Amino acid sequence: MPKGLREIRNRIKSVRSTAQITRAMQLVASSKMKRAQDAAQASRVYAELLGEILDTAISKVGEFSHPLLTKRNVTTRGIILVTADKGLCGPLNGNLIRQAAEIKNASFVCLGRKGSQAIARSGRNLLADFPVSDRVNFNEVRPAAEFLLKAFSEGTVDTVEILYAHFKNTLIQVPRLQQLLPADSLVTQAKELRAKLGLPEPKIEKDEREMIFEPSVEVILNQLPELFFKQAVHQAILEAKASEHSARMVAMKAATDNAKKLAGALSLEYNKARQAAITQEILEITAAASQG
Amino acid sequence: MSLTLEIVTPDRRAYTGEADSVTLPTALGSIGILKGHLPLTSIIEAGEVVVVLNGKTSRLAVDKGFVRVVSDKVSVVTEAAIDETKIDLKAIEQAEERARQAVEAARGQKEIDPVEIAKIEQILRFAAVQRMVKGRSSSGLTE
Numbered sequence: 001m002p003k004g005l006r007e008i009r010n011r012i013k014s015v016r017s018t019a020q021i022t023r024a025m026q027l028v029a030s031s032k033m034k035r036a037q038d039a040a041q042a043s044r045v046y047a048e049l050l051g052e053i054l055d056t057a058i059s060k061v062g063e064f065s066h067p068l069l070t071k072r073n074v075t076t077r078g079i080i081l082v083t084a085d086k087g088l089c090g091p092l093n094g095n096l097i098r099q100a101a102e103i104k105n106a107s108f109v110c111l112g113r114k115g116s117q118a119i120a121r122s123g124r125n126l127l128a129d130f131p132v133s134d135r136v137n138f139n140e141v142r143p144a145a146e147f148l149l150k151a152f153s154e155g156t157v158d159t160v161e162i163l164y165a166h167f168k169n170t171l172i173q174v175p176r177l178q179q180l181l182p183a184d185s186l187v188t189q190a191k192e193l194r195a196k197l198g199l200p201e202p203k204i205e206k207d208e209r210e211m212i213f214e215p216s217v218e219v220i221l222n223q224l225p226e227l228f229f230k231q232a233v234h235q236a237i238l239e240a241k242a243s244e245h246s247a248r249m250v251a252m253k254a255a256t257d258n259a260k261k262l263a264g265a266l267s268l269e270y271n272k273a274r275q276a277a278i279t280q281e282i283l284e285i286t287a288a289a290s291q292g
Numbered sequence: 293m294s295l296t297l298e299i300v301t302p303d304r305r306a307y308t309g310e311a312d313s314v315t316l317p318t319a320l321g322s323i324g325i326l327k328g329h330l331p332l333t334s335i336i337e338a339g340e341v342v343v344v345l346n347g348k349t350s351r352l353a354v355d356k357g358f359v360r361v362v363s364d365k366v367s368v369v370t371e372a373a374i375d376e377t378k379i380d381l382k383a384i385e386q387a388e389e390r391a392r393q394a395v396e397a398a399r400g401q402k403e404i405d406p407v408e409i410a411k412i413e414q415i416l417r418f419a420a421v422q423r424m425v426k427g428r429s430s431s432g433l434t435e
Contacts (some may be wrong), residue, residue, distance in 0.1 A: 004326075039303075046302045050369050053360040057333050094319065138371060139411055140300035146410070178387035215319050223335065234302060 005277065008270040012263055015257035019259035025088065032134060032171070033245035040119075040138065040238040041168065047235055054224055060211040061221065067153060067197060068225045069116035069201050071182050077106040078127075078157030078181075080233065082164035082240040085131075089248035092165055092173060099175045100163055107157055111144060111237060127151065136237050138230075145230040152181050160229075164236045165243035171250060173243035296370075297343060298366040299352065306373035307352060314366050315342040316359055325366055330360040338369060338421045351376040353425040354417050372418050379426045384419045391415045411435035 020070050046249035079101050083093050097118040100108070107125040110116035151157050159181060166176035179265040299307040314325045317339025325332075336359050341352045357370030377420050391412045398408065 003412075011309070032317065038409050043302050045327065046300045046369060049300045050368055053369060055423050056331075056360055056362060056426060060331070060333075093334040103411075108431065139414065143408070165398055209330055211333060218334055219319075220335060220358070231302070 005270065005273050006194075008273060009111060012270060015259050015263045015266065019256050019263065022252045022255040022259060025057060026249055026256055028248035029245050029252055032131070032241065033249050036134070036238065036242040037167075040235070043235055043238055045229075050228060050231055054228060056204050056244075057213070057220065057224065061213075061217055066148075066221060066225055068181055068229065072158055074158040075105065076157050076188055077103065078160045079103060079108050079177075079179075080105045080144070080160065080162040081108050081110045081112075081115040081119065082132075082147065082162065082237055083110070083118075084244040085111035085113040087114065088251060089244055090254075092247040092249035093246060096163060096175050098167060099177070103163075103177075107151075109144060109151075112240075115171040127156070132241075134202045134241065135140055136234070136241055138234055141234045141237055142230060145233045145291075148181075148227060148233075150230065162236045163235060164240040165247070166205075167246065168240045170197075170246045173247055178230055178232075178236065185229060248274045293362050295325065295366055297366045297368070299373050301370055301373050306370075307375070309343075309345070311343045311345050311366075313344045315340075316366075316368070317341070317354070318359070319328050320333065325361055327364055328407070329361050329364070331363075332359070336368065338417045340421065340425045341373075342427070343367070353379065353418070353422045359419060362406065370413070372426065374382050374422060376425050379422045381405050381423070383421050387415050391419075 010072060011205070079100065081096065083096050089094060093114040097115065100106075100115070107127045108115075108119045108130040109127050110119055111132050111230055113129075113131075116126060119126045129143075130147075132140055132278050148157070152160055159179060161179045163175060163177045165173040167173055172275055295311045295314060297307060297309060297311045312326075316323055316325065316334075317337050319335040319337055322339070323334075325373065336354060336357045339353075339356050341354050343350045343352070353376065355372040357368060359366065359368045362433045370428075383385065394408070394412055399433050
């Protein structure tokens with residue numbers, strides 16, 4: 001067999017096995033994507049109800065000042081960068097990291113290995129990084145959220161913003177920077193969250209009677225914003241996971257399709273070359289026979 | 293049917309349904325909610341929620357959270373909640389064991405992450421509440 005033929009055959013083999021791998025990765029990603037999307041959906045109920053409770057409380061209390069809600073001069077921005085742990089998910093991580101690089105005067109807290117690697121490599125100020133598994137538990141997010149609350153209240157950072165891949169649909173994920181702290185007003189924050197989730201305005205049941213707060217208004221309004229913040233972080237991470245798996249699925253599907261196309265083109269080339277070799281051989285034999 | 297109760301955790305909607313009365317473990321002690329209760333916002337401590345519907349009692353273990361009562365609608369947001377019938381004592385034991393191991397591991401270290409402590413606290417607290425709720429219902433059966 002001529003040398004060219006063997007080379008082509010080896011390439012076909014390697015392209016086919018690559019296609020097999022990317023196909024498997026696509027299937028894994030799509031099942032994870034389903035779960036991540038469901039989880040993001042489920043936690044929306046919690047966000048919705050928490051927002052409602054907050055709204056009701058505020059509508060019954062009036063204005064209230066709280067350290068997490070008070071604006072101050074910004075010298076250092078605190079950015080939570082949510083990326084994937086692994087690559088092979090198209091431009092998802094690259095887009096996030098590029099946007100993070102444009103932010104000036106910032107300290108970073110990273111969730112996901114890709115982000116912390118990029119921040120560390122570029123010599124930016126990395127305050128901490130936290131691991132997040134595929135199944136994002138509320139408990140897993142709490143350390144990161146509490147770390148940031150502490151940094152914010154101690155003045156290490158003057159804002160808390162979260163940069164993550166917003167899940168639009170399976171094909172489209174866009175980096176989104178969302179300010180979490182200071183939340184200038186709880187009501188607007190609740191509104192933003194609802195707008196983000198595409199939820200309707202809650203209808204607070206008409207109840208003109210005075211509301212009882214136990215143990216006291218202060219205690220409740222000291223705790224609610226904190227919980228609301230943690231919930232916002234959790235929700236963003238859930239969405240980031242849904243985005244990650246969707247992006248990976250799409251990227252792997254494209255890779256599989258490309259590999260199949262390439263294998264097809266190579267097979268055609270291989271067959272042509274094989275036919276050419278056979279024709280050549282027959283010509284040689286007939287030429288030799290007619291001479292003799 | 294007089295009250296609507298919903299209990300929601302970050303992972304799922306743990307309970308939705310109607311109730312004649314609901315007993316909640318608030319920060320100031322256990323309170324019972326009946327139809328026509330005044331609007332209320334309160335903090336919930338880890339403990340037991342008792343739901344009575346048509347003379348039948350069901351119990352749930354809940355972790356810390358908030359409750360709001362408005363026009364006969366009781367909404368509870370909590371970090372964890374589980375129905376008494378679904379409480380698995382073995383799983384609790386395992387969780388407690390893991391927490392204890394984490395405590396052991398942390399003992400040697402000089403600096404202990406306060407977040408880690410809070411996490412362990414939460415596991416142990418919720419485990420204790422689940423045991424309490426489970427224990428109460430089983431002793432109720434033997435009576």
